[in-house]
Amino acid sequence: MIRDVVHSVKNHANCLLLTERRDHAETLARLLEAESISxxxxxxxxxxxxxxxxxxxxxxAQVIVATGKYIGEGFDLPRLDVSLPMLERMFRKREKGYKAMGYQFAHSWPKTRLL
Structure with a gap:
């Protein structure tokens, strides 16, 4: 996962790295720091x-590391163009739930992608 982030940052991407655990978020941030990524x-x-x-x-910051519950609904930072969920199954399940409740997903950048 860290290699994917490093590659994305080297290609001038603005990344959101999602995880479910607070301690995991801190560990990921330390690993990114070791790669000279803010x-x-x-x-x-x-x-x-x-x-x-x-x-x-x-x-x-080059990368935002966050827990999914903290980011939650309503987080908007238009410069983000790559989302890297650590637990893709969890992410897809939540996305499906939000869609079922009538939420719409807007992508402010045509190159927004999920790795």
């Missing part, structure tokens, strides 16, 4: 200052 972590349980610091880095 990232910001968005996860549940963040203190106010942690969240404010993370939010201030959203437009500078």
């Amino acid at each position: 990232s910001v972590v968005l996860r549940g349980g963040m203190r106010v200052r942690e969240r404010q610091t993370a939010e201030s880095q959203l437009y500078k």
